[in-house]
Amino acid sequence: MKERFQIIKGAESFYFKGSEIGILISHGFMGTPQSVRFLGESLARYGYTVLGVRLKGHGTHYRDLEKCTHEDWFESLERGYKELKQRCTSVFVIGQSMGGTLTLKLAHKYREIKGIMLINPALNVPAYEHLKEATKPKFIIEEKPDMNVKNVYEITYDLAPIKAIHELQKIMEMTPALLPSIQCPVLGIQSAMDHVVPPENTDFIIENIGSDVKEKLVLTNSYHVATMDYDKEKIVKYCHSFVQQQVGDKSVYQ
Incomplete structure (x- = not known):
């Protein structure tokens, strides 16, 4: 009998109706929309239409995640x-x-x-490197979410499926080849101290992406899950300014 797992309370996708400027938000591996909800709610207050998607296999049970491919995760974002x-x-x-x-x-x-x-953004996760060829165990114990702030709870799984880690590694390995042909404006937001994804990942993307408009923000008081950390309001401010710059409203800089 096929197992059916319910969405964990608080891990649901979210949608806020606003203007004709839409902002789509994606959480990361093992995370849920809860990790980016503050960002979504805050941007919605500026009047944007905001959709935070739940990637397939996330926010239910790690056995759901085990069945997923990176194509499944991309389809979740694409559908949004x-x-x-x-x-x-x-x-x-x-x-x-x-x-x-x-x-x-x-x-x-x-x-x-x-x-x-x-x-x-993740192009490599050093803690998973030794698992590239691994088939056993099927699951590994996941470290606590990487945040500088204390007493903040992120909805995530305690166990990470090896199969899912391999899918993550596939999508990360495929991405560098795409960078030169990406033309849209980009804002890279990088935690100076990140214990999961090396900050150099953001530098590499900014240097190699084909975009004419490239901006970077360095966060000095947050770790990997920056949207739940001390600099979360700064992220909101810079994302709002970046969007306004692209749609032609310069008033946010005055």
């Missing part, structure tokens, strides 16, 4: 983009960690995307 595109004339995309990796693939496929914001 198509939904938002039906309702909005301009769409921007924000991705955290693996969500940033998926965002790059989306921007490569859909050239009309107005801009992307990448928060500690």
Whole structure:
């Protein structure tokens, strides 16, 4: 009998209706929309239409994640983009960690995307490197979420499926080749101290992406899960300014 797992309370996708400027947000590997909800709610207050997607296999049970491929995760993000595109004339995309990796693939496929914001995007995860050829164990114990702030709870899994880690590694390995042909404006948001994804990942993307408009923000008080950390309000401010710059409203800089 096929196992059916319910969505964990608080891990659901979210949607806020606003203007014709849409912002699509993706969480990262093992995370859920809960990790980016503050960002979504805050941007919605500026009047944007905001959609935070739940990637397939996330926010339910790690056995769900074990069955997923990186194509499944991309399809989750792509479906969200198509939904938002039906309702909005301009769409921007924000991705955290693996969500940033998926965002790059989306921007490569859909050239009309107005801009992307990448928060500690993942091209390699050193802690998983030794597992590239591993088949056993089927699951590994996952470390606690990497945050500088204390007493903040992120909904995630305690166990990470080896199969899912291999899928993450596949999408990360495929991404560098896409960078030169991505043309939309990009904002790279990088934690100076990140114990999961080396900050150099963001530098590499900024240096190699084909975009004419490239901006970078360095966070000095947050670790990997920056959208739940001390600099989360700074992320909101810079994402809002970046979007306004692309749609032609310079007033946010005055």
